[in-house]
Each structure stands twice: as structure tokens, then as C-alpha cells.
Amino acid sequence: MIAEVIERHYSFEGEMLKYRHQSEVLACEMTFSLYLPTLVTKKDYSLIWWLSGLTCTDDNFTQKSGFQKYAAAHEVAVIIPDTSPRGIEIPDSPDWDLGQGASFYVNATEEPWQKNYQMYSYLTEELPKIVSDLIPNLSGNESIMGHSMGGHGALMVGLKNPTRFSAISAFAPILSPSQVPWGQKAFTHYLGKDKSSWEQWDATNLITKPFQHKLPILITQGSEDNFYENQLQEYSFLATAKENKQNINYQKVVGYDHSYFTIASFMEEHFKFHVTNMENQ
Numbered sequence: 021m022i023a024e025v026i027e028r029h030y031s032f033e034g035e036m037l038k039y040r041h042q043s044e045v046l047a048c049e050m051t052f053s054l055y056l057p058t059l060v061t062k063k064d065y066s067l068i069w070w071l072s073g074l075t076c077t078d079d080n081f082t083q084k085s086g087f088q089k090y091a092a093a094h095e096v097a098v099i100i101p102d103t104s105p106r107g108i109e110i111p112d113s114p115d116w117d118l119g120q121g122a123s124f125y126v127n128a129t130e131e132p133w134q135k136n137y138q139m140y141s142y143l144t145e146e147l148p149k150i151v152s153d154l155i156p157n158l159s160g161n162e163s164i165m166g167h168s169m170g171g172h173g174a175l176m177v178g179l180k181n182p183t184r185f186s187a188i189s190a191f192a193p194i195l196s197p198s199q200v201p202w203g204q205k206a207f208t209h210y211l212g213k214d215k216s217s218w219e220q221w222d223a224t225n226l227i228t229k230p231f232q233h234k235l236p237i238l239i240t241q242g243s244e245d246n247f248y249e250n251q252l253q254e255y256s257f258l259a260t261a262k263e264n265k266q267n268i269n270y271q272k273v274v275g276y277d278h279s280y281f282t283i284a285s286f287m288e289e290h291f292k293f294h295v296t297n298m299e300n301q
């Protein structure tokens with residue numbers, strides 16, 4: 021597996037890198053970004069995963085969140101995958117909430133998506149091997165965060181892999197995709213009409229599982245988010261989490277919206293949360 025550097029920028033005394041590689045799992049060429057605090061002498065890097073939302077590539081986070089300052093300060097590496105398979109030969113939809121840029125990070129079972137839309141396997145199997153080849157000195161401590169569709173992706177991937185990640189955080193996540201229009205549309209196309217096949221991909225269902233470890237979870241939701249009412253409500257997720265004694269810090273922040281201005285405003289807090297939990301592993 022060869023990943024080729026296509027962009028390199030110094031940032032906060034580290035390096036913001038963008039790679040291109042051929043994905044076997046997704047059967048297409050992909051890009052991802054990787055931040056390395058290269059100029060520090062720390063031997064073993066912890067790794068934070070960031071998953072972006074609908075319509076994004078890895079560039080939205082690298083260019084708008086301001087995360088590099090905190091990754092450099094805490095000496096952690098950060099990996100930012102793209103949000104779906106891409107290319108002219110890859111199935112797509114005219115709608116911005118389905119197809120390219122809108123994978124929901126699941127493994128699709130339905131046509132025409134099944135062949136390429138295997139993002140869960142890409143994130144949990146193929147990409148970790150590529151990253152460990154690129155950074156031989158990973159400490160093994162990992163955590164995961166994301167926004168909106170990617171906030172749900174972080175919860176879903178983290179909850180399905182509770183011994184791998186130390187913590188999960190999310191900005192404005194789609195907490196109950198099976199119950200809201202964005203999730204229902206995507207799951208119907210990618211997973212089929214039978215809702216029982218959706219359960220393994222829905223954080224509100226996954227939070228009921230009797231996991232060996234109860235991961236700490238931090239969620240930040242803006243009160244002025246225009247998607248909140250229809251897509252992002254927390255009641256079902258939090259009630260289920262409470263029943264199952266899960267460790268959730270859900271904070272509603274007054275005045276903030278769904279944008280990267282909100283993400284940038286709370287990035288420092290989220291980094292502190294991840295680093296503290298990874299150090300306590």
C-alpha cells in the first residue's frame with residue numbers, strides 16, 4: 021500500500037500533509053490528511069481521528085477548524101479521512117445528502133453502493149494499516165471525534181470498537197440517524213428498507229450494548245444550529261445512554277450554529293478532553 025504526499029505545509033511547527041492512495045477496500049483512489057507534530061522530539065504519538073460531515077472532504081477540517089495549534093501543543097497526530105469514495109465512476113446522487121460526500125461511514129449492502137461504499141472497513145482496517153506504515157512510532161493510544169454526519173460516525177465507530185479508542189467527542193452529531201430524515205434516506209439507500217439492518221450502524225442503538233469499557237463521550241451542540249430540530253435532537257440518545265449508565269457530557273452552547281465557527285470555538289476543549297483520556301489509558 022503506497023500513499024503519495026500531494027501537499028505539505030508547515031503549521032505550528034508541525035506538518036500538515038495530504039496523501040493520495042489507491043484504496044483496495046473502496047476500489048477507488050482516495051485522499052486523506054495527516055497532521056504530524058514533526059518538530060518535537062516526542063517518541064510515541066497518540067492519534068486522534070476526525071470524521072467530517074455531509075458535503076465535506078478532509079480539507080474542511082484542515083482549513084477551517086484551527087486544530088493544528090492544539091495538536092502541536094499536545095504533541096498528538098491527527099488523521100482526517102475523506103467522507104466517501106470518490107470519482108466519476110463511483111455511484112453518486114444529485115442530492116448533497118446522499119452519495120459522494122455522504123457515506124455515513126457504513127458498509128453498504130445495497131446496489132449500486134455496495135462495491136465502493138465500504139467506509140467502515142476502510143476506516144477500521146485499511147487506513148489504520150496505512151497510517152501505521154507512515155508513522156512507525158504510534159503509541160497505540162487512539163481517540164475519535166467528528167462533526168454532524170461525522171459526529172455520528174465517531175460515535176458509531178468508537179462504540180463498535182470500545183477497546184481501541186480512549187474517548188469519543190462530537191460536534192452537532194446526528195445522534196439517532198434511524199429516526200431522522202438524513203439518516204433514514206442514507207440508510208434506506210445503503211442498507212435497504214429492513215430497519216433491523218440499520219441497528220448495527222446507529223449510535224442510539226449501539227449505546228445500549230453492554231460494552232466492556234464505557235467510553236467517555238463529549239458532545240457540543242449549538243443552540244442556533246438550523247439542523248437541530250429536524251436532524252440532531254438528543255433526547256432519544258441521551259435517554260438510552262442514561263438507562264445504560266453511559267458516561268456522556270452533552271453541552272448545549274448558546275448562540276452557536278452548525279458551522280466550523282462553532283467547531284473552531286470549542287476545538288481546544290475537545291483536544292484537552294481527548295488527550296486527558298488517552299493519557300489515562
Ligand SMILES: N[C@@H](CCC(=O)N[C@@H](CSC=O)C(=O)NCC(=O)O)C(=O)O
Pocket residue numbers: 072073074075076080084116167168169170278279280
Ligand atoms: N450544502 C448544504 C449544507 C451542507 C452542510 O452544512 N454541511 C455541513 C455538515 S452537515 C452534516 O453532516 C458541513 O460541515 N459543511 C462544510 C463546511 O465547511 O461548513 C446546504 O447548502 O445547505
